[in-house]
Amino acid sequence: MTARTEAGLGNLFGQGLLLAGRNIRLNSIADTVSTMVIFPIIFVFGFLALFGNLLSVRGIDYAQFLPPAIVVQWMFSVAITAAFFAASDRRSGMLARYRALAINRGAVVVGRMAADSVRAVLAIAVIVATGYVAGFRFQAGPLAALGFVALSVAFALTISAGTSALGLASRDPESVSSTLHVIYLPLLMVSSAFVPADAFPGWIEPVVRHQPVTAVLDALRALAEGGPTAGPVVKALAWMAGLLAVFSAAAVQAFRRAT
Amino acid sequence: MNGGGVEVEGLRKVFGDKTAVDEVSFTVEPGAVVGLLGPNGAGKTTVINCLSTLLPLDGGRASVAGHDVAGDPSGVRASIALTGQFAAVDDVLTGRQNLVLFGRLLKLGKAEAAARAGELLTGFGLADAADQPVKSYSGGMRRRLDLAASLVVSRPVIFLDEPTTGLDPVGRQEMWDVVASLREKGVTLLLTTQYLEEADRLADRIVLIDDGKVVAEGTPGELKKQVGGQVCEVRAEPPEDALRALRGKVDNVEESGGLIVVRDADGGTLADVVAALRERGVEADDIRLRRPTLDEAFIALTGHERKETAS
Numbered sequence: 299m300t301a302r303t304e305a306g307l308g309n310l311f312g313q314g315l316l317l318a319g320r321n322i323r324l325n326s327i328a329d330t331v332s333t334m335v336i337f338p339i340i341f342v343f344g345f346l347a348l349f350g351n352l353l354s355v356r357g358i359d360y361a362q363f364l365p366p367a368i369v370v371q372w373m374f375s376v377a378i379t380a381a382f383f384a385a386s387d388r389r390s391g392m393l394a395r396y397r398a399l400a401i402n403r404g405a406v407v408v409g410r411m412a413a414d415s416v417r418a419v420l421a422i423a424v425i426v427a428t429g430y431v432a433g434f435r436f437q438a439g440p441l442a443a444l445g446f447v448a449l450s451v452a453f454a455l456t457i458s459a460g461t462s463a464l465g466l467a468s469r470d471p472e473s474v475s476s477t478l479h480v481i482y483l484p485l486l487m488v489s490s491a492f493v494p495a496d497a498f499p500g501w502i503e504p505v506v507r508h509q510p511v512t513a514v515l516d517a518l519r520a521l522a523e524g525g526p527t528a529g530p531v532v533k534a535l536a537w538m539a540g541l542l543a544v545f546s547a548a549a550v551q552a553f554r555r556a557t
Numbered sequence: 558m559n560g561g562g563v564e565v566e567g568l569r570k571v572f573g574d575k576t577a578v579d580e581v582s583f584t585v586e587p588g589a590v591v592g593l594l595g596p597n598g599a600g601k602t603t604v605i606n607c608l609s610t611l612l613p614l615d616g617g618r619a620s621v622a623g624h625d626v627a628g629d630p631s632g633v634r635a636s637i638a639l640t641g642q643f644a645a646v647d648d649v650l651t652g653r654q655n656l657v658l659f660g661r662l663l664k665l666g667k668a669e670a671a672a673r674a675g676e677l678l679t680g681f682g683l684a685d686a687a688d689q690p691v692k693s694y695s696g697g698m699r700r701r702l703d704l705a706a707s708l709v710v711s712r713p714v715i716f717l718d719e720p721t722t723g724l725d726p727v728g729r730q731e732m733w734d735v736v737a738s739l740r741e742k743g744v745t746l747l748l749t750t751q752y753l754e755e756a757d758r759l760a761d762r763i764v765l766i767d768d769g770k771v772v773a774e775g776t777p778g779e780l781k782k783q784v785g786g787q788v789c790e791v792r793a794e795p796p797e798d799a800l801r802a803l804r805g806k807v808d809n810v811e812e813s814g815g816l817i818v819v820r821d822a823d824g825g826t827l828a829d830v831v832a833a834l835r836e837r838g839v840e841a842d843d844i845r846l847r848r849p850t851l852d853e854a855f856i857a858l859t860g861h862e863r864k865e866t867a868s
Contacts, residue, residue, distance in 0.1 A: 303635070303662075303663055303664050304631045304634070304635070305631070309664075312664075313662050316658060316661050316662055317662070320647065320650070320658055323647075323649065323650065324647065324649055327649050389643075390643060390645055391641040391642065391643035391644070391645030392645045392646075392647070394606075394611055394639075394641050394645065395639065395641060395645040395706075395707075397610075397611055398609040398610065398611055398634060398637065398639040398641075399634065399659075399662065399663070400631065400634040400635040400663065401662050401663070405662075555612075557606045557611045557612060
């Protein structure tokens with residue numbers, strides 16, 4: 299009973315893991331087979347059917363081009379779900395309960411990140427497996443493939459920090475997630491996700507080329523296809539580091555204020 | 558587990574341009590039960606949130622079980638159990654899973670956490686529903702599980718924020734029994750409530766707060782006294798006749814809900830009332846002298862009626 303229950307890395311990870319287990323159990327209610335498996339398959343084959351022929355005229359192997367886009371789309375979905383649960387925990391009083399409990403201050407964050415990572419990895423596995431059926435291949439070796447997964451998960455966690463800041467500041471999970479959809483859909487559409495940047499009209503092309511989602515997509519495609527990877531990966535990491543700094547400051551602020 | 562009191566001195570909390578808690582001071586002696594009573598929006602929950610380290614203070618100081626809230630928040634957290642305003646338990650988990658999780662978070666071993674969960678489930682009358690998901694629980698069951706979750710590890714000081722809000726009469730009674738049993742164990746209890754009856758019943762002392770300020774403090778009996786003497790109630794048909802008979806003969810007469818009420822009364826007033834009624838030949842069905850209710854005390858002390866809330 300006298301054991302220290304707040305300070306130390308042991309508490310951080312021990313309690314973080316317990317909370318991750320709790321979060322995954324809660325997630326598993328929201329994640330059905332249809333959202334985790336069938337939707338990605340529909341997206342991969344649906345877009346392939348729509349744009350595959352069109353883009354092969356431009357010399358693009360769409361089965362290779364598309365899966366990273368679906369991965370990025372799903373990383374957004376992971377982040378939006380994270381915000382949904384953050385707002386739910388605030389509304390239900392769960393967050394206040396954890397904050398008043400003699401547990402490590404960071405355990406709630408570690409628990410959230412771990413659960414989000416598990417969902418991200420699951421989604422990546424489903425999408426990549428579907429992609430393989432369609433003709434997608436990791437052409438740059440296992441290390442680059444691992445980098446692909448790591449970068450995707452890191453991207454999910456980065457945007458989760460931002461979405462969670464919003465979620466923590468709200469008590470309304472539904473409105474937070476619909477607001478976030480309004481932000482993420484244009485970001486994804488106006489990126490090189492589904493068609494290359496040079497397919498956009500001239501006036502918007504610079505926006506497409508220089509926004510963070512495109513940077514992440516370029517890095518993921520480079521990791522999947524091989525060729526020069528350092529440049530795009532560094533650019534993506536720089537974007538993510540910047541976003542993470544802003545997002546995590548906002549999330550910590552919101553976390554401290556949440557009652 | 559005695560030895561933990563709560564001391565609050567000049568506590569202030571400001572949200573934007575609204576002062577939610579203004580110079581609030583009170584003390585909870587170790588082992589005492591103090592009720593923070595006030596209408597919705599009075600600042601009760603904000604006080605609890607400040608004391609449980611969820612919100613930083615904007616002024617004043619507070620200590621819980623000897624730990625300063627600002628200087629030693631982890632010491633405070635290790636001394637308190639907080640049961641917030643909403644039953645904060647996970648719906649999709651079972652009652653048992655909820656309690657085991659809290660036990661494990663507070664570093665009980667697996668077996669110990671399971672044993673403690675079983676003990677609490679039995680003690681709170683939840684043994685039959687222990688392995689059902691919480692979403693199938695009634696409001697009263699959820700609230701009891703919520704309280705059980707904060708008692709997984711014993712703490713000297715317990716904060717209960719509106720423990721019976723939203724419960725039906727049966728659920729409320731069950732919660733009251735649980736609180737009574739905690740009090741017998743000698744824990745220090747600070748509870749908030751909008752229900753005067755509840756404060757009257759559970760608390761040794763009441764701190765009445767309104768609009769962020771303490772407006773009165775004392776035992777339930779003292780507060781009632783502070784409002785003035787007793788109340789003389791006259792039941793007569795029709796009440797207007799009795800009212801006419803009493804006007805001018807005794808002070809502080811009014812009609813209230815079909816009864817004639819004379820406030821700040823004593824034995825002499827009672828005699829005057831009887832005499833005045835007899836003089837006019839008004840027959841009363843019932844005349845009695847009683848102490849004011851806390852509802853009446855509230856109106857007298859805050860100047861307005863207790864607000865009814867939808868939640």
